[in-house]
Amino acid sequence: MVIVSLIPIPYRIAALTHEEHALYEYPIERLSGVIRDVGFRCTACAKCCTRAFNGHVFLLDRDVAAVREIDPTALEPAPNPEFCDQNGTFYVSGYALRVKDDSEGSCWFLENGRCRIYNRRFAICRIYPYMLHREPDDKGKVDWRQISGLDQHGEYDAKITDDECLTIARETMEYEHAFLAHQIAFLECLHDCFTRHQLRHVQKIYDDRMRQYRKGAPITIMVYSDGQLEKQRIVKGDVPR
Numbered sequence: 075m076v077i078v079s080l081i082p083i084p085y086r087i088a089a090l091t092h093e094e095h096a097l098y099e100y101p102i103e104r105l106s107g108v109i110r111d112v113g114f115r116c117t118a119c120a121k122c123c124t125r126a127f128n129g130h131v132f133l134l135d136r137d138v139a140a141v142r143e144i145d146p147t148a149l150e151p152a153p154n155p156e157f158c159d160q161n162g163t164f165y166v167s168g169y170a171l172r173v174k175d176d177s178e179g180s181c182w183f184l185e186n187g188r189c190r191i192y193n194r195r196f197a198i199c200r201i202y203p204y205m206l207h208r209e210p211d212d213k214g215k216v217d218w219r220q221i222s223g224l225d226q227h228g229e230y231d232a233k234i235t236d237d238e239c240l241t242i243a244r245e246t247m248e249y250e251h252a253f254l255a256h257q258i259a260f261l262e263c264l265h266d267c268f269t270r271h272q273l274r275h276v277q278k279i280y281d282d283r284m285r286q287y288r289k290g291a292p293i294t295i296m297v298y299s300d301g302q303l304e305k306q307r308i309v310k311g312d313v314p315r
C-alpha cells in the first residue's frame with residue numbers, strides 16, 4: 075500500500091492538476107444524463123448527515139466563513155491530517171463540520187433528523203449525493219463516480235426534468251473544481267512552507283503523535299484556510315477557536 079504522504083508534494087500537485095484537466099474534459103451532458111437515468115430523490119432519512127454513513131463534511135473557504143458567522147464551535151480541523159513535520163506539527167488541508175457525541179456521529183447542525191440551517195447549508199450538502207470524481211470501487215477499479223451511496227439511501231427512478239439535471243450537473247462540476255483547486259492550493263502553500271523552513275514529513279513522528287493524541291495528548295495542527303495555514307492546538311474532542 076502506498077502511504078500518500080510519502081509521495082513528493084510536486085507529484086501530488088501534478089496528479090491533482092491532471093484530475094482538474096480531466097474534469098474540464100468530462101462532458102456535462104454525460105453527467106446530466108446519469109442524473110436523469112438514476113432519478114435520485116431524497117427521502118429525508120438524514121443518513122447522509124452522519125459520519126457513520128458518509129465520513130466528514132469538508133468545507134470550502136466560503137463555507138468556513140459561513141460557519142464562523144452561524145456557529146464557530148461547529149468547526150474542527152478535517153480528520154486524518156495529511157502531513158506531520160519533524161517537530162511533530164500536523165498539517166491538514168482544511169476544516170470540517172464537527173459532529174455530535176452520538177453513536178452515528180451526527181452533524182452538529184442535525185436536529186431531530188432535520189438540518190437546522192437548511193437554507194444556509196454548505197456546498198457539499200447542496201449537491202449531495204451527486205459527485206464527479208474518479209475513485210476506486212470495492213474491487214479497486216478506478217473510474218468516474220457520479221452518485222454517492224447508490225442504493226443505500228433515498229429513492230430512485232424519479233422524474234427529473236432536463237433543466238433540473240443540467241443545473242445539478244453544473245453545480246456538481248463547480249463544486250468538484252473548487253475542491254480540487256483548494257487541494258492544489260493547500261499543497262502549493264505547504265510545499266512553499268516546507269521549503270522555506272526546511273521541514274519534511276516524517277511518518278514515524280506522525281504515527282507516534284497520532285497515537286498520543288488518541289490517548290488525550292494535545293497536538294498542534296496547521297489548518298489550510300483562505301490561503302494560509304492557521305495554527306490550532308487541539309485535544310481529542312476539543313474544538314478550535
Ligand code: SF4
Pocket residue numbers: 122123124131171181182183184188189190191192195196199
Ligand atoms: S449542515 Fe445540514 S445538510 Fe449539511 S451535513 Fe449538516 S445537517 Fe446535513
